[in-house]
Amino acid sequence: MTPAPARVFLCGLPGSGKSTVAPLLAALIGWRAVDLDGVVEAQVGHSVGEIFATAGARSFRAAERTALLAVLGEQRVVVSLGGGALDDPTSRDRVAAAGDTLWLDAPDAVLAARCGREPGRRPLLAGDPAAAILRLRARREPILRAAGARIDTAGLEPDRVAAACLARIGRTAEDRG
Numbered sequence: 001m002t003p004a005p006a007r008v009f010l011c012g013l014p015g016s017g018k019s020t021v022a023p024l025l026a027a028l029i030g031w032r033a034v035d036l037d038g039v040v041e042a043q044v045g046h047s048v049g050e051i052f053a054t055a056g057a058r059s060f061r062a063a064e065r066t067a068l069l070a071v072l073g074e075q076r077v078v079v080s081l082g083g084g085a086l087d088d089p090t091s092r093d094r095v096a097a098a099g100d101t102l103w104l105d106a107p108d109a110v111l112a113a114r115c116g117r118e119p120g121r122r123p124l125l126a127g128d129p130a131a132a133i134l135r136l137r138a139r140r141e142p143i144l145r146a147a148g149a150r151i152d153t154a155g156l157e158p159d160r161v162a163a164a165c166l167a168r169i170g171r172t173a174e175d176r177g
Contacts, residue, residue: 008099008165016104033079034077037064037080039070104151151164
């Protein structure tokens with residue numbers, strides 16, 4: 001059996017289920033879950049939406065890179081990456097070298113519906129989530145496609161998505177350690 005990775009990264013467009021699935025997968029393998037947006041919020045002292053509104057996207061991305069570097073120093077973590085964390089080529093290379101990456105995905109209509117339930121939380125989707133998802137997919141899909149194995153989350157409960165992730169990384173519940 002191939003040795004398990006030291007870290008697992010979940011990437012995907014907003015609404016794909018990264019933040020929901022990360023703690024479920026972490027529990028299955030006995031690791032810790034880390035939500036990169038949550039790390040940024042804790043470090044900066046403001047929500048993602050507030051950071052975008054007051055300091056701008058560039059400032060948020062800088063804080064995100066700093067948070068990612070801190071997380072890369074940890075072992076035995078399942079990391080929910082922010083939707084744009086892999087836009088930066090250096091971050092993308094570091095993530096690729098540090099563990100396994102899984103791309104959580106769903107059809108655009110599903111993502112837009114999920115995101116529409118939390119209108120103030122996702123600044124890049126303000127206004128028309130469906131149109132924003134289309135724009136984000138056009139820009140980010142090539143990066144996500146190259147990042148890791150795709151797992152379709154549409155129609156699956158989060159625990160089933162976590163099980164699919166577990167199967168992809170080749171760990172079993174007995175393989176904790």
